[in-house]
Amino acid sequence: MEPPTDYDRQVSRNTVKSTESRARRMSKSVMHSVSGFLGLEESDKHAMRWENRRKRYAGSIGKLKDEYNRPKEGLDELDGSRFIRDPLRKPSGHVSQSSDFGTMRKCHRKSSVAHMAVKGLGNLVGARNKVRRNTHKGSQGGESAAPSMHAEDQEFNLVDDVFYDDQSKGPNLARLQATESSVGSELLPSAPAPGWRRRPPQALPDTPGTDMVDQPDFGLGRIKEKVLNSAMRRDKRVIGVGIVGRFFRPSIHSAAFTKDVKEQLDDMDDHRPYFTYWATFVQLVVFIVAMAVYGAAPWGIGKSTESKLVRLSNLAREVKSYTEQENIWFGPRQMDLIHLGAKYSPCMRVDINLKYSLELDRAEEKESACCVRNDGSGCVQRVASQCGSLSTWKKWELGNEGPGGRLSGSVCGQDPTYCIKPASAEPFEWADSIVDWPPCTDTRTPNNSVGSKLDRHMSCELLGRPCCYGIQGECMITTREHCDLVRGKFHEEKYLCSQTSCFEQICGMIPFGNKEKPDQFYRLWTSLFLHGGLVHLLVTIVFQMWIMRDTEKLIGAIRMAIIYIGSGVAGNLASCTFLPYQVEAGPSGAQFGVLACLLVEVLQSYQMYRRPHIAILKLAMPILVLFLFGLLPWFDNWAHLFGFIFGFLLAFAVMPYVSFGHFDRRRKIISIVVSLGSAIALFVILTLIFYIAPLTDCEACQYFNCIPLTKDFCENMQVNLKKNSTYSKVY
Template structure:
């Protein structure tokens, strides 16, 4: 019995640790596509080279697949699952929105669905999705923010006549409320350095330099400017009793609206807490103005920006490689990696395949950030197409060994074209596919093991390695240039590359431009 148990354990261990010899030029995908080798080409020199190829264990495949599964489970457990579908889901709710008339309005909230069965888009951004406005100062969003601040600069406190509340606004219904606009009504003094005048920008509901201790007896350098959009939050206000007993309407009123950061494009509105909750926004009860909050930081999450006004989360180029949009998305990755990636790693080894996998993913995400700046993307799409490119390079480098290399190449091309066509459907990032494939092709020529049939082949391989290395560096530098230095703001042809509009609304706003304010 002991002898039988020992033999059984040995069999299990030998089976678990067994390494099937991978056939160069064929592999798993080659067997699927009925690719065969020439017998008459396998001379002694070629056979010796084939015998020297080490059959590596797929450590990187197992590691990255394990990370993908664990991260997907944790992200769904923490953030939940978004409405499932291909378009948008719309929520309708009734909330007190008309401040002056006190009426309940019907308000709709629209958000993108997730057919991968996973978290909402805003949650994926918090997890580290590729999203350009979190990685650089986006020119279009910054233009929106500056226009909104110019509008806020002319706002003032609107106080209802029945003393039921007040809210910061640019319009005020004079029949039902009082518009406390400086300098017409109770303006505080302002020292411009030469003379003492009255303030013209304001007022602000719940905040006044006369009721902030830090503004008492300070020099002109520490004085709040005569521009409410440059006011900080008062860190040391007077007691609440002083506010209630004040004779100034903007100070003693009950503030019912505060800044709320809504959506994923740094949009800020001064609304009630109830309205902000229904809009799935971030409510800032500590602030009085939208200029006092950083909605872009609320949208992005993760590590705070080094300079608050300038997003700098460059690590979003590689974090999406570890993330997935949902259960189905992760399942597709696991199937691909446990078959194609695992087989390719047996040939190349964990160090070579990890370089191709990671840098193809980073390059694909960088291209996607350029051409689809306003769409959050996660997943190793670029990495997978980089590995797919390795299959092409293996055919090229074993061309002399294959019976019908052109037929094998044609089959790979047909499969790749089908995958790119699928990438033209909504919510699939074709730019990550294209540039991941290109970078994977260049890196595969550099890092994949190869056969030499003569000294000419050896010299040609060295030249090819140098050329492909330079081309990859040049491609990456060019992408960095068009992302940071000279951003591409308009590309009408790019829309049809990433999403083909089979019907009206099929490709509506899939990351090409920010939403209208």
């Protein structure tokens, strides 16, 4: 029996209602997450958190207005760790604000765990040796060697010795008597006896205007003031400032550090710099692997030439030279960086200049033939001008056609008549042009005598095979010795340069989808983790550990990843557009994007400063100096410029810097739309220029990247692009 229709309708209604409710909840959750990430959430908790971050960063760059230094109403009752002040530190029991700030400014960074562990072990060993020396002196001096304390007392004394390197700084009778006389008998009714024993806890009177707590009743009097300050005050380095902020940190009056500011300084580590650590680790590992596999290029600022006596394809032994660019960074060669994924435009798109040069090489090889030595010592593929009088140039032509009436060829070691795999048969008959022939992997030897002149190109010994060298897809027919000298790739199984994909081998990485069309657009991203050398890597590590790490603690790993990768990719795209033939590696564009974040935060806190133009200049001047360094060789100023622009736009979009409210929320939405729209539009424009209207002959673009102060000053930044055939130029 079927259930009633009303029941089915009710079940259906409940199901739809439940589904709509779940979808609504998911939608609200997504909107809440996106709003919180972009800084659009109207929440007092988030508003207070980011307002405090703005104050911390702004206060480290310049002087704030008085209204931003005063504590807000209701902040006195905020939860958080309060400062514990030792009334014995000063005779009056008060701790001045100036001394607090002085201590705060000195203690910028906590000691690492390793440093504290080593220091603790050292103090422990020193305390043990001190006990042994005291025991030894007592036994030799005629005094009683019996201990003056009980066994458990010695244990406590050893612990106290671990806390103190210098017992003179510990509390002694003279110091406590001076403190007692200055404070008054009502504050310290009796001074403790000298020695290790702790004095009984004393009740402290309620003093108006004094923020004091009861002194701990164990061990506090024996701990050094420096250790006590570090443990109980927990002063930290200002997150988001780093070495630049500390270098330009102004002198701020102690009155500016109110209770509100001090409480917020104690609550800084909101984010862990996971992305900074990950990026630095990957960059370090990639550099170690690159140096271990490829080795280092010659060091210097010019060019290095290597000469060697090698055997050539004409059986002569000659001294050949190979010139390569030196590396000032102590790192890999240009070709090795390309293999690893460095920025190089010809590997990312079809370059019309290189394509034209390679077509000239193919046209010249199409007119080549097998040059057989008359003495039977071997043969090599050559053009007519390179086949000397001691050899015979076996060329197919009218009246002397090859198999099937072919006019292109012959080829040393390969013939469609003798090739078994792949066989030249219908419907896969080989073309007439030899540059379209596939490499033959299985060939039968002709049954001819050594002195026979029939098909000598198949019975002779090959003296040269294709060798891919350089960074522009060059290829030549030569010996293995010569190929090794020019650091090329020797193809033992190939017969013609047209049978090799030299440019694809030079680029490396993932093979092209079409061998004639380079498509490695991902080099914009991979080059961020490569470095030109050891010095380059050290500069990156210092920047990321001192500036980028603090910025990530301020904004979080996700925002930092967006700004870092977005700025780096955009900077590399601009460099590929304006400097297409230069090999570049490193995250310079991404680093300038991080610097743009610092400047954006200052601009958004403009109304908080007493003198905002001074604060802006303090950050703008170092950035301008770095741009001036980009005019020197070995720096990519185009990546610097566009990395900074994209970092500036992305920082406006993803950094929740505003004080939340209805007006600021609307302003934030407008800034997000404008900033992201501008960044996307600029990226699309660069992409269109790069692929549709490439700048392959922009000589003026070089001057923004390097100013030629002398004739050879920018030589390393210039790539001599070949625009003619090189097939028969080198052998």
